[in-house]
Amino acid sequence: MGAIFIILESLSIHFYANSSAYTQAKLLTVSNAMVGWINSTFSSVGRYFHLDTENHLLVNRIAELENTLEAYRAVVDEYELHHKLDTSELKFRHTPARVINNTVSHQQNFITIDRGFGDGVRDGMAVLTPDGCMFGYVVSCSERYAVCMSMLNTEFRASGRPTHSGEFGSISWDGKDRRYVTLSEIPKYTPIQVGDTIVSTAYSFYFPEGVRIGTVEHIANTDNSPSSTIRVKLSADFMTTDKVVLVENRDAEIIMDLEESVK
Amino acid sequence: MYQGIRYTLLLIVLALLQSLVFNQVQISVYFNPLIYVAFVMLLPMRTQPIIVLMCGLLVGVLMDVTMGLAGVNTIASLLTAYLRPLMLRLVMGRDNAVEGGIPAPMQVGVGKFISYASVFTLVQSVVFFALEAMTLRYAHLIAIKVVLNTAVTVALVMAVAAFFAPKNYNNSFLD
Numbered sequence: 001m002g003a004i005f006i007i008l009e010s011l012s013i014h015f016y017a018n019s020s021a022y023t024q025a026k027l028l029t030v031s032n033a034m035v036g037w038i039n040s041t042f043s044s045v046g047r048y049f050h051l052d053t054e055n056h057l058l059v060n061r062i063a064e065l066e067n068t069l070e071a072y073r074a075v076v077d078e079y080e081l082h083h084k085l086d087t088s089e090l091k092f093r094h095t096p097a098r099v100i101n102n103t104v105s106h107q108q109n110f111i112t113i114d115r116g117f118g119d120g121v122r123d124g125m126a127v128l129t130p131d132g133c134m135f136g137y138v139v140s141c142s143e144r145y146a147v148c149m150s151m152l153n154t155e156f157r158a159s160g161r162p163t164h165s166g167e168f169g170s171i172s173w174d175g176k177d178r179r180y181v182t183l184s185e186i187p188k189y190t191p192i193q194v195g196d197t198i199v200s201t202a203y204s205f206y207f208p209e210g211v212r213i214g215t216v217e218h219i220a221n222t223d224n225s226p227s228s229t230i231r232v233k234l235s236a237d238f239m240t241t242d243k244v245v246l247v248e249n250r251d252a253e254i255i256m257d258l259e260e261s262v263k
Numbered sequence: 264m265y266q267g268i269r270y271t272l273l274l275i276v277l278a279l280l281q282s283l284v285f286n287q288v289q290i291s292v293y294f295n296p297l298i299y300v301a302f303v304m305l306l307p308m309r310t311q312p313i314i315v316l317m318c319g320l321l322v323g324v325l326m327d328v329t330m331g332l333a334g335v336n337t338i339a340s341l342l343t344a345y346l347r348p349l350m351l352r353l354v355m356g357r358d359n360a361v362e363g364g365i366p367a368p369m370q371v372g373v374g375k376f377i378s379y380a381s382v383f384t385l386v387q388s389v390v391f392f393a394l395e396a397m398t399l400r401y402a403h404l405i406a407i408k409v410v411l412n413t414a415v416t417v418a419l420v421m422a423v424a425a426f427f428a429p430k431n432y433n434n435s436f437l438d
Contacts, residue, residue, distance in 0.1 A: 005345040012337040019333030028331035105295045
C-alpha cells in the first residue's frame with residue numbers, strides 16, 4: 001500500500017516538477033475540448049448582467065475610433081488617388097472573441113476564449129480588452145477554443161514603459177492583488193510620476209507597441225539598487241471583461257525565423 | 264452496486280460544483296474552496312485503503328484537468344487519501360473507524376466530523392496552495408489562503424454531507 005502511494009505520488013510530483021504554464025494551458029485546452037460547451041453556456045448567462053457597462057464601453061470606443069477613422073479617411077482618399085488600398089498587407093490583424101472562462105483567484109490564471117485555430121487563432125496572439133488594454137496572450141489552441149495566459153499569472157512577462165519615455169522595464173504579477181502588476185528593472189533616473197500611463201514597448205513579441213497597461217500607483221526606490229520597482233494599477237478589469245480582441249502580428253513568424261537564423 | 268452509483272453521482276456533482284461554481288466565483292485571490300475533497304472524505308470508513316487511494320487519484324486527476332493544474336490536485340489528493348485511515352483512527356477512535364459507516368456529521372457527531380474534516384482539508388489545502396504558488400516567497404499569503412479556505416471548505420462539506428447522508432440514513436446499509 002505504502003509502495004503504491006509512493007509510486008503514484010512520485011509520478012505526480014515528477015509531472016508537476018516538469019510542468020510549466022504551457023503544460024497547464026495544454027491541460028485546459030484538453031478540458032475545454034471536452035466540456036467547453038458547458039462553460040460557454042454558463043458564460044452566456046453571466047454576460048447579460050454586464051451588458052449595460054459593456055455597451056457603454058463599446059459606444060465610447062466606437063466614437064473614439066470613428067474620430068480616428070475620419071482623420072485617416074482624408075489621408076486614404078488622397079492615397080487612393082494613386083494606389084489601391086490592400087488591408088491584407090497590414091502588419092496587425094484583429095479578431096473579436098468571447099471570454100468563456102476566466103479565473104483570477106489562482107496564482108496561475110488563464111482565460112479561455114471561444115475562438116480556436118479553426119478561426120485563425122494562433123499561439124502568441126495578443127489578447128486585448130475591447131477598449132485596447134493589455135489582457136494576456138494566447139498559449140494554446142484547439143479547433144474551437146483557445147487558452148490564453150492572463151496578466152494575472154505569476155509566469156506572465158511583458159515589457160512596459162511610461163508613454164513619455166523610452167526607458168522600459170519588466171511587467172509581472174506577484175499573485176497578491178488582481179488590480180495591480182509590478183513594473184521592475186526600470187532605471188532610477190527615468191522621469192516617472194504617480195498617475196503616469198504605462199504602455200507596451202516595441203520589443204514585445206506578443207503585443208503591438210503602445211498598448212495601454214495601466215497607471216503608476218506607487219514608486220519604490222532602494223538605495224542599493226540602480227532601478228525602481230513600480231506598482232501599476234491595471235487598466236483592464238479582469239472581473240468584468242467578457243469580450244476581447246485578438247491581435248496577430250503577421251510578421252511574428254518572419255521575425256522569429258530571422259532571429260533563429262542568426263543564433 | 265447501489266453504493267457505487269451513489270458515490271459516482273457524488274463525484275459528478277462535486278466536480279460540477281467545483282468547476283462551474285467555486286472556480287468561477289472570483290471574490291478574491293484568497294477565496295478558493297476545495298469542495299471536491301468531500302468525495303474521498305465521505306467514503307465509508309471501512310473502505311479498503313487501496314480503493315481510497317485510487318479514489319484520491321481519480322478525483323485529483325479530474326480536478327487537475329478541469330483546473331489546468333499540472334499534478335497539484337493529484338499530489339494533494341493522494342496524500343490525503345493515504346493519510347485518511349490514520350486521520351479516522353485519530354479523530355473517530357480505532358473502534359469507530361473499524362466499525363464502518365460514512366464519516367458524516369449525523370452519523371459520527373458534529374464535533375468529531377468537524378475535527379476530521381478540518382484535519383483532512385488542512386492537509387489538502389497546505390499542499391494545494393503551497394504547490395500552486397510554486398514559491399515560498401509569500402508564505403504569509405499561502406497561510407491566509409490555507410486557513411480561510413479550510414474554514415469555508417469544512418462548512419461546505421458539512422452541507423454536502425447533510426445531503427449525502429441525512430440523519431435517517433441507514434449507515435450500515437453501505438458496509
